[in-house]
Amino acid sequence: MSKKLTKRAEDYSKWYNELVVKADLAENSAVRGCMVIKPYGFAIWEKMQAELDRMFKETGHENAYFPLFVPKSLFEAEEKNAEGFAKECAVVTHYRLQNDPENEGKLRVDPEAKLEEELVVRPTSEAIIWNTYKGWIQSYRDLPLLINQWANVVRWEMRTRLFLRTAEFLWQEGHTAHATKIEAVAEAKQMQDVYAQFAENFMAMPVIKGVKSDSERFAGAEDTYTIEALMQDGKALQAGTSHFLGQNFAKAFDVKYTSKEGKQEHVWATSWGVSTRLIGGLIMTHSDDNGLVLPPKLAPIQVVIVPIYKNDEQLDAITERVNSITKDLRKIGISVKFDNRDTFRPGAKFAEYELKGVPVRIALGSRDLENGTLEVARRDTLEKNTINIDEAVTYIQDLLMDIQNNLFDKAISFRKEHTTEVNDFKEFKKALKNTGGFISAHWDGTEETEDRIKEYTKATIRCIPNDAENEPGVCVLTGNPSTRRVLFAKAY
Amino acid sequence: MSKKLTKRAEDYSKWYNELVVKADLAENSAVRGCMVIKPYGFAIWEKMQAELDRMFKETGHENAYFPLFVPKSLFEAEEKNAEGFAKECAVVTHYRLQNDPENEGKLRVDPEAKLEEELVVRPTSEAIIWNTYKGWIQSYRDLPLLINQWANVVRWEMRTRLFLRTAEFLWQEGHTAHATKIEAVAEAKQMQDVYAQFAENFMAMPVIKGVKSDSERFAGAEDTYTIEALMQDGKALQAGTSHFLGQNFAKAFDVKYTSKEGKQEHVWATSWGVSTRLIGGLIMTHSDDNGLVLPPKLAPIQVVIVPIYKNDEQLDAITERVNSITKDLRKIGISVKFDNRDTFRPGAKFAEYELKGVPVRIALGSRDLENGTLEVARRDTLEKNTINIDEAVTYIQDLLMDIQNNLFDKAISFRKEHTTEVNDFKEFKKALKNTGGFISAHWDGTEETEDRIKEYTKATIRCIPNDAENEPGVCVLTGNPSTRRVLFAKAY
Numbered sequence: 015m016s017k018k019l020t021k022r023a024e025d026y027s028k029w030y031n032e033l034v035v036k037a038d039l040a041e042n043s044a045v046r047g048c049m050v051i052k053p054y055g056f057a058i059w060e061k062m063q064a065e066l067d068r069m070f071k072e073t074g075h076e077n078a079y080f081p082l083f084v085p086k087s088l089f090e091a092e093e094k095n096a097e098g099f100a101k102e103c104a105v106v107t108h109y110r111l112q113n114d115p116e117n118e119g120k121l122r123v124d125p126e127a128k129l130e131e132e133l134v135v136r137p138t139s140e141a142i143i144w145n146t147y148k149g150w151i152q153s154y155r156d157l158p159l160l161i162n163q164w165a166n167v168v169r170w171e172m173r174t175r176l177f178l179r180t181a182e183f184l185w186q187e188g189h190t191a192h193a194t195k196i197e198a199v200a201e202a203k204q205m206q207d208v209y210a211q212f213a214e215n216f217m218a219m220p221v222i223k224g225v226k227s228d229s230e231r232f233a234g235a236e237d238t239y240t241i242e243a244l245m246q247d248g249k250a251l252q253a254g255t256s257h258f259l260g261q262n263f264a265k266a267f268d269v270k271y272t273s274k275e276g277k278q279e280h281v282w283a284t285s286w287g288v289s290t291r292l293i294g295g296l297i298m299t300h301s302d303d304n305g306l307v308l309p310p311k312l313a314p315i316q317v318v319i320v321p322i323y324k325n326d327e328q329l330d331a332i333t334e335r336v337n338s339i340t341k342d343l344r345k346i347g348i349s350v351k352f353d354n355r356d357t358f359r360p361g362a363k364f365a366e367y368e369l370k371g372v373p374v375r376i377a378l379g380s381r382d383l384e385n386g387t388l389e390v391a392r393r394d395t396l397e398k399n400t401i402n403i404d405e406a407v408t409y410i411q412d413l414l415m416d417i418q419n420n421l422f423d424k425a426i427s428f429r430k431e432h433t434t435e436v437n438d439f440k441e442f443k444k445a446l447k448n449t450g451g452f453i454s455a456h457w458d459g460t461e462e463t464e465d466r467i468k469e470y471t472k473a474t475i476r477c478i479p480n481d482a483e484n485e486p487g488v489c490v491l492t493g494n495p496s497t498r499r500v501l502f503a504k505a506y
Numbered sequence: 507m508s509k510k511l512t513k514r515a516e517d518y519s520k521w522y523n524e525l526v527v528k529a530d531l532a533e534n535s536a537v538r539g540c541m542v543i544k545p546y547g548f549a550i551w552e553k554m555q556a557e558l559d560r561m562f563k564e565t566g567h568e569n570a571y572f573p574l575f576v577p578k579s580l581f582e583a584e585e586k587n588a589e590g591f592a593k594e595c596a597v598v599t600h601y602r603l604q605n606d607p608e609n610e611g612k613l614r615v616d617p618e619a620k621l622e623e624e625l626v627v628r629p630t631s632e633a634i635i636w637n638t639y640k641g642w643i644q645s646y647r648d649l650p651l652l653i654n655q656w657a658n659v660v661r662w663e664m665r666t667r668l669f670l671r672t673a674e675f676l677w678q679e680g681h682t683a684h685a686t687k688i689e690a691v692a693e694a695k696q697m698q699d700v701y702a703q704f705a706e707n708f709m710a711m712p713v714i715k716g717v718k719s720d721s722e723r724f725a726g727a728e729d730t731y732t733i734e735a736l737m738q739d740g741k742a743l744q745a746g747t748s749h750f751l752g753q754n755f756a757k758a759f760d761v762k763y764t765s766k767e768g769k770q771e772h773v774w775a776t777s778w779g780v781s782t783r784l785i786g787g788l789i790m791t792h793s794d795d796n797g798l799v800l801p802p803k804l805a806p807i808q809v810v811i812v813p814i815y816k817n818d819e820q821l822d823a824i825t826e827r828v829n830s831i832t833k834d835l836r837k838i839g840i841s842v843k844f845d846n847r848d849t850f851r852p853g854a855k856f857a858e859y860e861l862k863g864v865p866v867r868i869a870l871g872s873r874d875l876e877n878g879t880l881e882v883a884r885r886d887t888l889e890k891n892t893i894n895i896d897e898a899v900t901y902i903q904d905l906l907m908d909i910q911n912n913l914f915d916k917a918i919s920f921r922k923e924h925t926t927e928v929n930d931f932k933e934f935k936k937a938l939k940n941t942g943g944f945i946s947a948h949w950d951g952t953e954e955t956e957d958r959i960k961e962y963t964k965a966t967i968r969c970i971p972n973d974a975e976n977e978p979g980v981c982v983l984t985g986n987p988s989t990r991r992v993l994f995a996k997a998y
Contacts, residue, residue, distance in 0.1 A: 043638065044580055045573045045625065050638050053568035053653065060569065076545035077552065081537045082574075082627075082658055082674050083596075086603070088536055090613045100603040104575075105615050106627065107599045109662040111578070111592040121582045123597050123624055132615055133537065135574075135598065135627075146535065146542050155849060161545065166574055166658065170601040182574050357647060 019369075021303045026247040030298060034176045037306045037370050039293065047174035047181030051290065054370065055177075057314035058293055059184065063164065065216050065311075066186065066288065069208050075160045075188060080142050082166075083133035088141045092266035095140055098233020102170040104135040104181075135168040140234060140259070140285055143189045144267040151191055151281060153272050158201070159191040177294035178251075178506050185289035188256075191264070191281045193271065198282035199237075202258040205286040206239040209254035217292065218309040218421040219243050219299045220429055221253060222452070222501060224477025229461050232285075236260035242476045242501065244429045245298040248450020250476045250503035253295050256286035294506070300394075300421050306371030307393055309421050310414040317343060317350045317410060318372045320363045322379030329354065332378050335403070339376075339388075342407045348414065368393065373417050374410060394420055435499070439490045442502070446471055452503050456496035458489035467491055473502040511861075513795045518739040522790060526668045529798045529862050531785065539666040539673030543782065546862065547669075549806035550785055551676065555656065557708050557803075558678065558780065561700050567652045567680060572634050574658075575625035580633045584758035587632055590725020594662040596627040596673075627660040632726060632751070632777055635681045636759040643683060643773060645764050650693070651683040669786035670743075670998050677781035680748075683756070683773045685763065690774035691729075694750040697778040698731040701746035709784065710801040710913040711735050711791045712921055713745060714944070714993060716969025721953050724777075728752035734968045734993070736921045737790040740942020742968045742995035745787050748778035786998070792886075792913050798863030799885055801913050802906040809835060809842045809902060810864045812855045814871035821846065824870050827895070831868075831880075834899045840906065860885065865909050866902060886912055927991070931982045934994070938963055944995050948988035950981035959983055965994040 019036060020028045034040055039055030042048075051059065067077070083106060090096040110127035114120040136142065143161075150156060168182045188205060192198040206223055213221045221241035231238045235257035243253045264270070264280040273279055300307040310316050319336050323329040333354065340350045351372075353363050360377065367375050377389040388406055391398045394417050401409050432451025436442045445453050453473065457463060467490075468474050482498040489496050511528060512520045526532050531547030534540075543551065559569070575598060582588040602619035606612040628634065635653075642648060656678045666672050680697060684690040698715055705713045713733035723730045727749035735745045756762070756772040765771055792799040802808050811828050815821040825846065832842045843864075845855050852869065859867050869881040880898055883890045886909050893901050924943025928934045937945050945965065949955060959982075960966050974990045981988050 041638075041641075043573045044577055044634065045575045048573035048575060050573065051571040053570045056570045057568070059571075076549070078545045078548045079543040079551075079676065081535045081540035081542065082660065083537045083540060085536055086613060089603075090611070093611070096603075096613060100613055103601065103603050104598045104625070105600045105603065106596045107615065108597040109595065111581075111588075111595050111597065111626070119582070119585070121578060121588060121592055123599065133596070134603070142536065146533075149533075168574065184571065 019303060019305060022246065029303070030294075031176065033297060033301060033305060039297075039306075040176045042176065045181070047171055049176050049180050049182075051184075054314060055293060058296070058308070058312055059290060061312045061314065062212075062216070062292060063186075066208075066212055067164075069212060070162050070186075070188065073160075073204060073208060075162045075190075077163065078161050079163055079165070080139050080146060082136055084136050084139070084142045086132045086134060088145050089134045091141060091145075092234050092263055094262070095138075095234030099137040099169070103137060104168045104170055106133040106135065136165070137167055137169045138285075138287075139163065139165070139167075139187055140189065140263055141267075144263040144269060144283070147189075147191055147281075148267050148269045151269055151271050154193050154274055157191060157193045157271060157281065158197060160188075160201075161190065162186055162188045175294075177290055177297070179291070183289045183291065185287050187285060187287040190284045191269070192283070193273065193279070193281065195260075195282050198260075198284050199258050202237070202239055202256045202284040202286065205256040205284070206241060206254075209241050209256065209286070209288060212288075213241055213243065213253055213292075213295075214422065216309070216311045217296050217299070218311075218418055218425060219253070219295055220422065220426045222477060222479055224479040224482075224501065226255075226477060227461075227464060227475045227500070229464055230475060232257045234259060234262050236262070240477050242503075243295050243299065244432060244451055244503070245295070245506070246428065247298070248432055248504070250452065250505040251291075251295045251298070252476070252505065253292060254286070254288040257284060259283035259285060299425050301371065304396075305369035307421070308371035308373060310373045310418045313371065313373050314349070315351045315370075315372050316348050316414060317374045317376060318363075318367045319350065319352045319376045319378060320360050320367075321352075321354055322360050322377055324380075328380045331380070331383055335383060336378060339403070339406055343410060346407070346411060348410065374413055376410075392417055394424075436490060437487070442467075442490050443471060446473055446502075446504070450504065452476070452501045454499045454501055455490045456487035456498075457500050458492050458494035458496055463489060463491050463494075467502065472504050474505055476501045476503050476505060511795060511797060514738065521795070522786075523668065525789060525793060525798060531789075531798075532668045534668065537673070539663060541668050541672050541674075543676075546806060547785060550788070550800070550804055551782060553804045553806065554704075554708070554784060555678075558700075558704055559656075561704060562654050562678075562680065565652075565696060565700060567654045567682075569655065570653050571655055571657070572631050572638060574628055576628055576631070576634045578624045578626060580637050581626045583633060583637075584726050584755055586754070587630075587726030591629040591661070595629060596660045596662055598625040598627065628657070629659055629661045630777075630779075631655065631657070631659075631679055632681065632755050633759075636755040636761060636775070639681075639683055639773075640759050640761045643761055643763050646685050646766050649683060649685045649763060649773065650689060652680075652693075653682065654678055654680045667786075669782055669789070671783075675781045675783065677779050679777060679779040682776045683761070684775070685765065685771070685773065687752075687774050690776050691750050694729070694731055694748045694776040694778065697748040697776070698733060698746075701733050701748065701778070701780060704780075705733055705735065705745055705784075705787075706914065708801070708803045709788050709791070710803075710910055710917060711745070711787055712914065712918050714969060714971055716971040716974070716993065718747075718969060719953075719956060719967045719992070721956055722967060724749045726751060726754050728754070732969050734995075735787050735791065736917075736924060736943055736995070737787070737998070738920065739790070740924055740996070742944065742997040743783075743787045743790070744968070744997065745784060746778070746780040749776060751775035751777060791917050793863065796888070797861035799913070800863035800865060802865045802910050805863065805865050806841070807843045807864050808840050808906060809866045809868060810855075810859045811842065811844045811868045811870060812852050812859075813844075813846055814852050814869055816872075820872045823872070823875055827875060828870060831895070831898055835902060838899070838903060840902065866905055868902075884909055886916075928982060929979070934959075934982050935963060938965055938994075938996070942996065944968070944993045946991045946993055947982045948979035948990075949992050950984050950986035950988055955981060955983050955986075959994065964996050966997055968993045968995050968997060
């Protein structure tokens with residue numbers, strides 16, 4: 015492969031940007047802030063989608079598809095939501111191009127083809143969906159309405175980074191309607207749990223579940239439940255959010271149902287989403303100076319087999335053995351690639367799969383054939399082991415599970431080491447400077463204090479953890495009383 | 507369910523529009539020409555996607571994702587392609603909204619936030635993709651490049667119909683690059699075959715494989731391979747196309763590779779796509795005056811079980827039996843729904859599943875429990891049969907296969923009855939008027955004749971069938987010599 019990767023300790027941000035490109039995950043496109051997701055990166059997204067989609071369906075949700083465009087008049091209906099997204103909306107104003115009379119061979123917007131009403135490219139779909147739900151919900155029998163959409167959305171961000179913040183990104187957005195507030199809150203919390211389970215069990219990325227402070231809440235929500243992960247550079251990543259929307263959208267779009275008792279009531283709503291940003295989180299949780307490290311459950315290729323041979327005869331003998339192992343591994347659902355390209359040497363292949371984070375690499379040479387052995391290398395610790403070929407399948411199956419668990423444990427340890435309880439602002443700043451990570455601190459509950467802390471330190475309140483205990487204390491900045499600690503961090 | 511469906515013989519178009527809405531497949535949205543795909547309709551699309559995606563991967567393709575937007579300067583690079591789509595492009599000109607000073611509570615486009623270069627919402631992605639491929643292709647080792655994308659595209663059509671022609675639609679677009687013309691042509695034909703196999707084996711929709719005449723070709727292609735299906739009203743539906751693009755895009759975007767011999771050459775390209783339009787074709791191939799008829803292989807629910815009971819005790823006994831059958835059916839991959847809602851009577855449920863085209867409906871009452879029987883109704887012929895409960899699983903498995911085959915056979919017979927060989931223009935017009943469908947006729951090969959026939963009859967050349975034999979004849983309109991027959995039809 016190409017030149018060496020920048021080391022994390024040298025320049026974490028540069029390391030990340032280089033890794034995304036070198037590992038063939040994504041690249042910038044000709045459109046400002048929009049990325050191209052390359053096949054290897056997209057294969058990770060497909061694995062994420064498959065698991066999440068299964069989890070959504072198991073919790074009773076169905077997929078549907080709503081328009082890309084939101085007419086301006088619908089977009090502005092829910093005021094807070096509109097205000098929150100207005101500054102980053104791509105807007106379609108015309109529906110035709112024509113030959114440019116002043117530039118031969120060039121096109122220009124046809125001034126005659128101006129839309130009567132501008133169309134906003136969805137930054138999120140509450141508006142268009144709630145306008146549709148109005149026609150779908152009449153009676154309590156129509157509730158709950160549990161729908162998810164896999165889609166692209168556009169937010170015209172000024173500072174973008176591959177996966178983490180792009181003008182267009184892929185995501186899923188769930189939009190549900192309920193008869194009661196209790197049910198809607200329960201749904202929002204359930205989806206926060208689903209996200210947390212996905213992050214921890216599949217991405218091996220530990221997350222803190224909590225609720226956002228007023229100023230960090232989704233525009234138009236009553237409460238935003240979040241999962242917050244910690245990256246290796248000590249910055250937090252908001253990895254998924256689930257919103258209790260109250261009756262805000264139901265009122266803005268006049269969506270009412272007739273209750274069992276015959277009363278007309280506005281419905282209660284939630285929305286929740288995760289996006290291709292998760293891939294950024296996956297990278298920054300596990301990868302190292304040698305390249306990507308992928309948890310087996312989301313790795314497009316779990317095992318790669320590289321033959322070591324000097325001539326065709328040797329290759330044939332190796333291939334025969336490999337085919338048999340491959341067959342057995344696939345039978346138990348393990349994805350295997352046999353890389354028998356003759357245009358690259360084994361060393362180059364080893365480097366490539368290390369860079370691409372394939373969890374297990376097997377090397378098999380003529381000597382191994384004679385001895386009945388295999389060399390197995392694990393990507394997470396870079397350890398190598400020579401094993402008996404007869405035990406290969408069980409060994410690899412166990413190894414994949416071990417790697418998955420090891421990655422999670424390492425990430426948990428890292429988070430523990432980078433979470434500091436502080437009791438005054440000096441300690442706060444010191445912890446932020448020394449270890450970074452999460453700072454658990456008392457806060458007086460005001461937006462003003464939150465803003466000032468952000469101004470002084472760039473740290474924001476990531477969440478009020480679900481499991482935060484009542485603990486009387488005083489705000490690290492103002493000394494005003496506080497009833498529980500919240501988590502601060504610098505964040506992506 | 508709601509009022510009766512219009513009969514096909516009365517008004518086919520009205521029948522179609524009503525059916526799409528009543529069967530909960532899709533509906534029009536607040537955005538002109540854009541549809542909402544409802545969960546039941548989307549579930550069909552998901553089944554189509556899963557099969558197609560598998561077929562694409564089996565033929566060596568990988569998925570990726572490219573930006574929604576195409577900068578105008580890239581869009582216009584391949585002249586013919588640009589010309590072909592310029593008249594139906596949605597164009598983003600601004601990236602921000604602001605409060606409208608003249609209308610309180612309303613937003614307007616911020617005139618300061620005008621893009622330097624307008625962005626076209628992709629009507630198809632050749633331009634943005636080929637601009638990307640320029641960076642991916644250097645050597646013959648990088649070829650073939652076999653990529654597919656699942657995405658939404660926008661074509662600002664003036665006359666739209668649910669699924670068949672919408673301003674935004676969902677599709678997949680394959681974009682491949684090859685070292686030689688021969689390989690690229692083979693790829694384009696291979697994908698035509700894949701589409702034909704999918705249409706026939708999964709949709710039970712017979713198709714004619716052929717090549718488009720010059721005037722019906724994709725803008726920017728050298729050859730367009732098509733699959734053409736025949737709808738029940740005698741109109742043809744272009745169901746999928748695969749384009750051999752020659753070196754047009756490689757030249758427009760300067761994509762060259764170094765051959766094994768060290769020479770710089772432009773690469774050869776294909777693109778191919780099918781869309782949510784296929785759902786329209788599925789509906790119009792099989793459905794009847796009672797509602798939707800779905801081939802089992804694409805039905806979201808293959809078997810529905812409706813309990814017939816008078817009290818809870820009976821329901822419990824039925825449920826126990828149903829659970830055991832359901833388990834056995836699911837074990838062999840058959841999707842089953844047990845509809846035990848107590849808010850609807852069996853008759854209403856029967857009507858609902860008939861309208862929604864569930865292939866097999868089972869009714870199970872107390873009498874059946876005593877007799878050890880089940881009532882099985884098939885949606886395609888509406889036949890009912892009482893069978894022994896012990897043979898249920900085998901019976902249903904066979905029945906689903908039988909329904910799948912029967913639908914295909916019926917559609918083949920229909921097409922046979924609606925394909926007419928004609929030898930002069932009088933016969934041509936007569937056949938078009940009497941039976942509609944495909945008209946097999948000699949044509950002199952000129953665009954002028956094609957245009958005149960279209961003007962006189964509204965029929966267009968659907969394709970020159972792949973299996974058209976050399977047969978000297980004379981053009982039905984001009985009497986000029988012709989070497990083989992082509993297929994005409996009125997088309998969607």
